[in-house]
Amino acid sequence: MSIVLMSQATKPDQRQQLHQQYPTWTFKTPAELTPAEYDEVVVMYGNQPLLKKFLARPTSKLKFLQVVSAGVDYLPLAALKKAGVLVANTSGIHADAISESVMAAMLTVVRGYHAAWENQTGDRQWSLPQVTSTLADQQLLIYGTGQIGQSLAAKAEAFGMHVFGVNTTGHPAPHFEQTVAMSDTAAVLKTANFIVNALPLTPSTDHLFNQALFDQVQQRPMLINIGRGPAVKTSDLIAALDKKQLSWAALDVTEPEPLAPDNPLWQRSDVLITPHISGQIAHFRRTVFPIFAANFAEFVKTGNLARNQVDLSRGY
Numbered sequence: 001m002s003i004v005l006m007s008q009a010t011k012p013d014q015r016q017q018l019h020q021q022y023p024t025w026t027f028k029t030p031a032e033l034t035p036a037e038y039d040e041v042v043v044m045y046g047n048q049p050l051l052k053k054f055l056a057r058p059t060s061k062l063k064f065l066q067v068v069s070a071g072v073d074y075l076p077l078a079a080l081k082k083a084g085v086l087v088a089n090t091s092g093i094h095a096d097a098i099s100e101s102v103m104a105a106m107l108t109v110v111r112g113y114h115a116a117w118e119n120q121t122g123d124r125q126w127s128l129p130q131v132t133s134t135l136a137d138q139q140l141l142i143y144g145t146g147q148i149g150q151s152l153a154a155k156a157e158a159f160g161m162h163v164f165g166v167n168t169t170g171h172p173a174p175h176f177e178q179t180v181a182m183s184d185t186a187a188v189l190k191t192a193n194f195i196v197n198a199l200p201l202t203p204s205t206d207h208l209f210n211q212a213l214f215d216q217v218q219q220r221p222m223l224i225n226i227g228r229g230p231a232v233k234t235s236d237l238i239a240a241l242d243k244k245q246l247s248w249a250a251l252d253v254t255e256p257e258p259l260a261p262d263n264p265l266w267q268r269s270d271v272l273i274t275p276h277i278s279g280q281i282a283h284f285r286r287t288v289f290p291i292f293a294a295n296f297a298e299f300v301k302t303g304n305l306a307r308n309q310v311d312l313s314r315g316y
Helices: 012-021 035-040 050-056 077-082 095-110 113-120 147-158 186-191 234-242 284-302
Strands: 002-006 025-028 041-045 064-066 086-088 139-143 162-167 178-181 194-197 222-225 248-251 271-273
Touching: 002 035, 012 025, 012 284, 035 041, 035 050, 041 050, 041 284, 050 077, 064 284, 086 284, 095 113, 095 147, 095 222, 095 248, 095 271, 139 147, 139 186, 147 162, 178 186
Parallel strands: 002 025, 002 041, 041 064, 064 086, 139 162, 139 194, 162 178, 194 222, 222 248, 248 271
Antiparallel strands: none
8 A cells, every 4th residue: 555645734625636546545644544554655745743753764665745735845855865856846936926015015114104104103193204215226135046936036127126046056047137157156245235134044154144255245135035944144143233243134934933022123123024924825726736736747658757856965
């Protein structure tokens, strides 16, 4: 018996589709799975705490894991690689939502809406404590030129921004005026008005945004983090804001996460915080299921995956 552990919730028509197309496979939820069946699980749809138990069993038959997130830093990547498990993510489905969130954060600041909200809940004077500006002709520096970065670059380009990108080698990417390698960012950091982190979390990106990086900026840019919280060293971020090296920070992800109620970031008027929701989309189950369905079909047919396979050595 070959079992697919359905950790991710599915709609009735989706389950029916799987049962009809794969009558020789058994589909079970975690609540339905018994310990005696652990070694029969070949495929997992969605991450689940049982994953570690499977990987610890030398008799496990697990060969394919489909997660429903873009990032996979929370997975035991080394153990998955050692066990020969293929892993796929859902990278790309959040690109529009996340890039719209970044545009909203920038516009909220430059068009004075944050100041207006503070005024509306405070003195209610018929003036704002800032002069509004536009995004046109300002420089946006995006760390990460994948699907999220490209979606954001296209939107920013439509607003007349100058969009620069940072990736591993400096290879070109659509909608970017210029791209530079991770090892060659000094010049673009000096001229950036907005800096966005859209990188996956890996050993090389952990605390990438630290005091050494903030010491290189000159335009008092706004930092926006929609990648992973640990990419930004929180203590260094607060210091950079205090020293006016940065003008603002918009954080959809934080370190730690969630933020404790007494965390000093909550108290700052130059920080916008959203609770890791920039990638939320409508009809999530209908959006992610086709990725799993395509990968499962290819896995059954050839033992490979059709799309979104994660390089377990790189972590993305």
